[in-house]
Amino acid sequence: MKAFTPLLAAFALLVSEVQAQVITGDISYTEPAHERQVLDVYTSIGAKNLPVVFWIHGGGWQTGDKSSVQIKPQAFVDKGFVFVSTNYRLFPNVDMETIVRDVAKSIHWVHDHIADHGGDPNRIFVMGHSAGAQLAALICTDDRYLKAEGISLSIVKGCVPVDGDTYDVPAIITTAEIRRLAHAQPQVKVGHREKFGSDPEKHRNLSAVYHVAKEKHIPPFLILYVANHPDTSAQAQRFSSVLSASGIPTKAFGAKETTHSKINDDLGLLNDPTTIALFEFVTESLKR
Numbered sequence: 556m557k558a559f560t561p562l563l564a565a566f567a568l569l570v571s572e573v574q575a576q577v578i579t580g581d582i583s584y585t586e587p588a589h590e591r592q593v594l595d596v597y598t599s600i601g602a603k604n605l606p607v608v609f610w611i612h613g614g615g616w617q618t619g620d621k622s623s624v625q626i627k628p629q630a631f632v633d634k635g636f637v638f639v640s641t642n643y644r645l646f647p648n649v650d651m652e653t654i655v656r657d658v659a660k661s662i663h664w665v666h667d668h669i670a671d672h673g674g675d676p677n678r679i680f681v682m683g684h685s686a687g688a689q690l691a692a693l694i695c696t697d698d699r700y701l702k703a704e705g706i707s708l709s710i711v712k713g714c715v716p717v718d719g720d721t722y723d724v725p726a727i728i729t730t731a732e733i734r735r736l737a738h739a740q741p742q743v744k745v746g747h748r749e750k751f752g753s754d755p756e757k758h759r760n761l762s763a764v765y766h767v768a769k770e771k772h773i774p775p776f777l778i779l780y781v782a783n784h785p786d787t788s789a790q791a792q793r794f795s796s797v798l799s800a801s802g803i804p805t806k807a808f809g810a811k812e813t814t815h816s817k818i819n820d821d822l823g824l825l826n827d828p829t830t831i832a833l834f835e836f837v838t839e840s841l842k843r
Contacts, residue, residue, distance in 0.1 A: 573629070573633055574599040574600075574629075574632045574633050575599060575600055576597050576598070576599065576628060576629060576632055577597070577598050577599060577600060577602075577672075578595065578596070578597050578628075579595065579596045579598075579672065580593075580595045580596075581593045581595070582594050582595070582596065582664070584641070584660055584661045584663070584664035584665075585657075585660050585664070589644055591642045591643060591644045591645065591657075592642065592643070592644065592657060592660070592661075593621070593641075593642050594621060594639055594640060594641040594642065594661055594664065594665075595621050595622070595639070595640045595641075596637065596638075596639050596669070596672045597628035597629075597631075597632055597637070597638040597639075597640075598632065598637045598638075598672045598673045598674070599632050599673070601673070602637060602672065602673025602674070603673050604670075604673070604674075604675045605635055605636055605637050605673050605674055605675060606635070606636050606637070606674070606675055606678040606679075606680065606712065606837070606841060607636065607637045607638075607639060607665060607669055607674040607675060607676075607678060607679045607680065608627075608631050608636050608637070608638045608639065608679075608680045608682060608837075609639045609641065609661075609662060609665055609679055609680065609681050609682065610624060610627065610638065610639065610640045610641070610682050610683065610687070611641060611643075611658060611681070611682070611683030611684075611687030611688075611690045611691050612624075612640065612641075612642070612683070612684065612686075612687050613683065613684040613685025613686045613687045613688070613819070614645075614685070614686055615685070615686050615750075616645060616646045616651065616654060616686045616750055617645055617646050617647075617745075617750075618645065619645075619686070619687075620642060621640040621641055621642045622640070624638075624640050625819070625820050625822070625823065626822075626823040626824065627822055627823045628640070629823065630822070630823030630824075630830070631823070634834065634837075636680075636837075637669060637672055637673055637674035639661075639665055639669070639674075641658065641661040643657035643658055643661070643690075644657055646750055650752075651750065651751055651752075651757075651761055652760075652761070654690065655690060655693055655694065655700055655761075656700060656703070658690050658694055658700075659694060659700035659701055659703065659704050660704060662679070662681070662694070662701065662704070662706070663701075663704035663705070663706055665679065666679070666706050666710055676710060677709075677710050678710075678712050678841065679710050679711050679712060680711070680712055680713045680714070680715065680837055680840070681694060681695050681711055681713075681714045681715075681774075682714070682715040682716070682717065683715075683716060683717065683719075684717040684718060684719075684818075684819040685717070685718060685719060685720075685815065685819070686719075686721075687716075687717075687719075688716030688717050688718060688719025688721075688722075689716070689719045689720075689721040689722065689761075689763070691714055691715070691716045692714065692716045692719060692722050692763035692776075692794065693761065693762075693763045693766070695708065695711055695714035695763075695773060695774055695776075696763040696764075696766040696767050696771075696773055697760075697763070697766040698766075698771055698772070698773075707772060708771060708772040708773060708774065709772045711772075711774040712774060712775075712837075712840050712841060712843070713774050713775045713776070713777065713836060713837060713840035714774050714775070714776050714777075715776070715777045715778075715779060715833060715836065715837075716776075716778055716779070716794075717779045717780075717818060717819055717822070718779060718780050718781050718784070718787045718815050718818050718819070719780075719787065719790060719791075720786045720787045720790050721747065721751075721761075721762070721790070722762060722763045722764050722790045722791075722793065722794040723762050723763075723764045723765075723790060723793055723794070724747065724751050724758040724759070724761050724762040725755065725758045725759065725762065726789075726790070726793065727747055727786060727790065728746075728747045728748050728751070728758065730786065730789075731746060731747060731786075732746075732748070763794060764793060764794055764797045767797045767798055767800075767801050767803070768801060769801050769802060773798075773801075773803050774803075774840070775803065775804035775805065775836070775839075775840050775843065776794075776795070776798055776803065776804070776805045776806070777805075777806050777808060777832065777833065777836040778791045778794055778795055778805070778806070778807040778808070779791075779808050779810065779818065779829055779832070779833070780807065780808070780809055780810065780818075781809070781810055781813055781814060781815055781818055782809030782810055782811050783811070784815065787815070788809060791807045791809070792807060794807075795807035804843075806832075806836065808829065808832045810828065810829045811828075813829070
């Protein structure tokens with residue numbers, strides 16, 4: 556029995572570090588609320604004044620759900636955060652600007668009510684995967700959306716977009732269409748151009764890179780991406796260079812031996828390099 560003592564001790568330590576989650580689901584963040592204008596809050600018993608992670612799911616702006624969070628809520632709750640996962644209305648039922656406004660309304664609800672769930676309304680981290688990465692990046696650079704809700708970027712402590720390919724919408728539209736043309740492939744029926752429209756000005760307005768500027772309270776960024784994916788890695792480097800040029804603390808982390816789905820699924824796993832980079836970022840950002 557003595558031979559198992561270290562193993563049992565390690566297991567007991569692991570269990571002691573796992574916090575019991577308190578989950579409040581399907582909270583409407585606007586009135587009257589559409590069935591997609593709801594969010595879930597994950598917190599811990601006795602939580603008070605904890606930093607908040609606001610998570611935006613992916614799915615090409617057409618699919619996806621706030622329940623697709625894998626182990627992220629538990630991982631963040633264990634680290635002393637409140638975790639919020641939001642839904643939003645989807646294309647083609649609404650256009651892209653409406654989707655962004657839904658996300659802004661959800662953040663507004665969090666700012667006004669998260670203290671009731673143990674969170675600090677002035678220490679929010681905005682994060683998202685894929686389509687959610689574009690939405691997170693845009694919300695955290697184009698301050699008009701939060702201003703329309705009566706709040707500002709000053710409440711955001713950091714932004715973590717995960718493997719997005721649309722921080723520069725004109726670039727991805729051109730890249731995708733030229734690639735298909737060069738290889739004599741048919742254009743897709745519902746691609747980026749169809750989702751973002753045909754107006755070049757709208758493309759720029761929906762691109763985070765065109766809203767980066769000093770003196771806007773743009774928060775620090777950690778841009779996570781799949782290192783061997785040509786589009787998301789190019790977009791990450793482009794966005795990172797624009798942010799850095801404006802003096803905004805920025806790190807781009809390329810995850811190796813992973814995929815677009817796996818980088819998201821693995822966030823929160825112990826010893827996952829991307830997770831380690833993520834928690835280092837939020838820890839450092841909370842010191843600012």
